[in-house]
Amino acid sequence: MQYCSRILIVAFVLLSFKGFSQKSQMLIARNAVGKLQASFAGKDEPKKQLGIISEGLKAIESADKDSKTKNWTETWAIKSYLTSYAALIETDATASFKYFDTAVVAIKKANSLDKYEDPSGLIKASEHNILIKKQERGNLSYFNNDFKEALDDLREVSDNFPGDSTLALNTAICAQNVQLYDESLKYFKRAKEDSIKNPAVFQKMAQLYLSKYDNENAIKTLEDGLRLNPYNHYLTNDYINLLLDTENFTKAQSLIENNLKVEKGNKLLFFLYGYLQQVGGNNxxxxxxxxxxxxxxxxxxxxxxxxxxxxxxTANDALKKSDADKNVQYSSLINRAQFALLRANEINPNDKQTVQLLVEIYTRKKAQDKVQELNRKLQEL
Structure with missing residues (x-):
């Protein structure tokens, strides 16, 4: 009877020692957190900070295997906190992302256990650090043109930092490159709402609206872009072309006239102005x-x-007049038309419309040899 009692006493002492051992490991881990925070405040070298983290991780890795402390949210909160900071300050990429992977698993475990008050903000800090590392990984994928991988990371980070317009912009570009156009518009809008002025953003948004046949929002987007970037060449061209495509001729003409006052040597603006006049019958x-x-x-x-x-x-209009010299006017205008179209044909010999107009002119002039020659060419085009 006395022998059995001694065995029970020894067993109790061993259990007590094991419980004390795990509590001491948690104490070491907590102290490591405190030391690390003091080290950050003191702006110590990363090497020293990694040493503190290593000390804390040895203790917490012992605690996360214990049957009792492995079910404590604090255990995993500390582990995620230490490894997430290690991921940010470790210069070796492989080791850094190994810490990152551990931090992601640990924070998931911490959040899955009973609600933890997190008085020191360990979970919140860990989640912040993980997002920073995800942004770094997303940026690496982005610059390697791996837009699908980049999107997964950058989208999550942008949703947590909606005020970062550059982040929203990169997320939008990733979504556009993987043809998630609605998603792309969402993040372009976020960048735009954050007062971004880059004209390329407004161009890309307008293109996305046009792909959805939403001309109204495409026009509005380009107008917003031009308010922030007056007379921007690319936005102006896109806006004018869209106005022409949607037959907003009056608005287009007014815009072209205003821009010609600033860009007096812009050949495209002169061409578009001429086109609008021609559409209106003012040849x-x-x-x-x-x-x-x-x-x-x-x-x-x-x-x-x-x-x-x-x-x-204009030559056709001349023939309708009652002027005595209308035939002379007609002949002169047809000759000018012929000259312009021959130059156009030299520049682009394969344009069918140019050849067809030349056939019409030579037919009027009864130059059958030229008509036959050009008709043969039309059959080849």
Whole structure:
């Protein structure tokens, strides 16, 4: 009987020692957290901080295997806190991401256990550190053009830091590259709402709206971009083209006229102004505009083609007049049309519309050899 009592006493002492041992390990881990925070405040070298972390991790790894302390939220909160900071200050990439992976598992475990008051903010700090590391990993994937991998990380970080416009922008670009257009618009909007001024953002947003056949929002987006970037060449061109595509001719003409006051040598603006005049039946003004565009670039194909067409239209109008010299006017205008279209054909020999207009002109002039030659060419195109 006395022998059995001694065995029980010894067993109790061993259990007590094991419990004390785990509590002492937790105490070491807690002290490591305190030392690390003091080290940050003292701006110690990362090497010293990693030493403190290593000391704390040895203790916490013992505690997270104990049947009792492994179920404490604090155990995993400390582990995630230490490893997440290690991931940020470790310069070796492999070791850094190994710490990161451990921190992710630990914070998940901490959050899965009973609610923990987290008086020292360990969980909150760990989650913050993990997000910073995810942003770093996402940026690496982004710059390696691995947009799908980058999106998974950057989207989560952006949702936690919605005020970071650069982060939102990179997330939007990733989503666009993997063809998640609604997702892309969401993050472009976030960047825009954060007062971003980059004209490329407004261009990309407008393109996304157009892909959804949402012309109204595409126009509004370009207008917003131009308010922040007045007379920006690329935004202006996109806006004018969209106005023309949606037949907002009056607004387009007003915009072109205002921009021509600033960009007096812009051949595209002169061309577009001429085109609008031509659409409105004002061929004589269109001819003046096309010639101004060609004064900047004499090989401007679009301007040459439209100039030839404007001369043909004006020649047709001349025939309707009752003037005595209407035939002379007609002949002169047709000759100018022919000259412009021949230049256009030299620049782009494979454009069918140019060849067809030349066939019409030579037919009027009864130059059958030229008509036959150009018809043969049309069959080859």
């Amino acid at each position: 004589s003004t269109a001819i003046l505009a096309y010639n101004k565009a060609l004064a900047t670039d004499q090989n401007y194909f679009d301007a040459l083609y439209q100039l030839g067409l404007a001369y043909v239209n």
